[in-house]
Amino acid sequence: MSAAVHAHAEAAGAAARGKVAVWWFLASEVMLFGGLISSFVVARLGGAAHAEPGQLNVTVAAINTFILLSSSYTMVEAYAAAERGDRRGMRLLLALTVLGGLAFLGVKAYEYTGEIAHGFTPWAGPFWSFYYTLTGLHALHVLVGVVLNATLCADARLGLGRPYRVELAGLYWHFVDIVWIFLFPLVYLS
């Protein structure tokens, strides 16, 4: 087997292994958020855990949702660029994705600040306990995704020639996005 063919087989194998692994990992993440969200739903149905209208800033959260969804789109385009071998495009789109994640975290921090200033701390009642735990755990996941994408962006060699790495980071990033799609209506709109 020539070196080039060998390297190609090695990369294809690594891509297959990586994808299987990430899907299993995400399955366990679904159960983690599933456990927390179901606990919240049960508490909410029991009447204990809900916010009064006006306590949460729905408009800002909706804008934040839009930011996060847009960053999923740039992630998809970054993967397409990596597959084309378009180094500049990949770096630009990954940078945009990272910016989207950071903007999301910034807006979230702004929301937290306002809520805490109004006395809605994590110990202000069952809803606020769930609110900070759910959105905080999600924010930690966003942070991990930002670090992953920033690493791929900073060292373009990681992704170029091995576009599956961008794809795997993308799988994770979309998952983080989907979790938020569940959290936004459950926490802010219900």
Added chain:
Amino acid sequence: MSPATLAAARAPEHRAAAGFFRTYLYATDHKMIAKQYLLLGLVMALVGGFLSYAMRWQLAWPDTEVPGFGFVGPETFNVLVTNHGTIMVFFVAMPILLGSFGNFLIPLMIGARDMAFPRLNALSFWLLALGSAVVVASFFVPGGAASAGWTGYPPLSAKTEYTGVDWGLNLWLLAHAIEFAAFLLGGVNFLTTVVTLRAPGLTVGRLPLVIWQQATAAILFLLSVGPLIAGAIMLLMDRLAGTGFFLPERGGEPLLWQHLFWFFGHPEVYVVLLPALGAVLEVFPVFSRKPIFGYRLIVWATLVAGALSFVVWAHHMFVSGMDPRLAMPFSITTILISVPFALAVFAMLASLYRGSIAFELPMLWGLGFLAMFTVGGLTGIFLGSAPADIYLNGTYFVVAHFHYTLISAVIFGGYAGIYYWFPKMFGRMLGTRLGHVHFWSTLVFFNLVFFPLHWIGIAGMVRRIANPLQYDLVAPHQWINVVSTVALFGLILSQLVFLLNFGLSQWRGRAAPGNPWEAATLEWTTPSPPPHGNWGDAMPSVERGPYEYSVPGAGRDWLPQRVGAAGAGGRS
């Protein structure tokens, strides 16, 4: 590209002169990592066993000085029960049965050179080692170690002033978190390896059953641990951030923890049981020279039991104050789950039926597993039924029940595997004379420790009491506690016999041939112990199922799975 060519494409690594650090500490070879897990599990078993010694001494002769430990008393007793349970389940059973067996067997039995992610594998092990260190360290912080029971029920566990334990309990939660991360990464690695790195010809229908069991256990763990991690985060928030998830006075709900805990807790029982069952399923065909009875039946039973294990959890909560209307459906699912396990047990019996049984040590342990597990399974039916459970819940009947299931798995199933694969793992035969002493004394003492506990449980002795003599109900039966404790001394001494044998055989044991048991699965076609990369230059391929014993017309009484392996001979 097929998985097989991918496996072949990964060339064997040549590093004959790896130093001590690479070989023993930062090891990425799955066989060395398996040994690390085994050693860690055995060391932690000594810790957990020592706790059980102090605990049983206190129960037999309450409030007397325990030799080598000191005075126990109620608070320390709670620390002992809590950490005995935690250590034995999470830091002994899982490292040995999943960590060690899974790492050693999966690549060797599916014809791969290593796990799919060797460095991730090393990370899993060292995370677990860190978790073990944290749980041991928790004994030495101010306020002492966790004492809220191995189930950590709030509100007891949610506030420091209820138990007086502060950082001990936080560290206990932290140790769990690290342990879960370790086995999550390990489980992802196991599943990826089984899915992507099988040898050519090794279809899923030809996988050895132990691989099925390991993979199912990994799936169960991956899918069940999430809610408990969520619960652990919430409990830690209650303790450190002042939230009130589980505290009624802050609008919380203590029962929620129990749901989250047991949603994990029941599948966890099978996470421990299945690899042990798998080891015994490998041993039976080899030592009865018969194909396993009902391969597909066993696979389906495993998968069905795994699926059902997600809908039985509330049988741990019949007397917890949950909605009583839930008792009936959970009783039904619980009794239903005994059906696939009964099928598996009958398939095992049928595998033995009219075989040429050789009572070698792995087989003795396997038979011991079958007998002891059946006792545990039968008492489980009592407890699964809500009316009986309302009386028996929280008594020593439950303690006896789960020790019959867990010890049959961890001790009997675990030793079946250790005695069976020891020659492959270490290249030496494990001594049989001390081995027989070990088996028979363990069998006798185990039953003497735990069978009488059924009686004292029915008589009304409840768990987690430090001084049974304080209860008029229990005091007349105190002789049972004394018998059980004295037998425990014997049980612990028997395990020291094993450790002695284990150590002696490492350097004085007979050199093991490649296939000492004349077994058909792939791992026995490698030298003992297998070299780094397992297969030299010739990657194996597979042409038949794993249990082709006593095939009519074949030259020998077994046909190896591997294409072209010695002993595959045609007709005589």
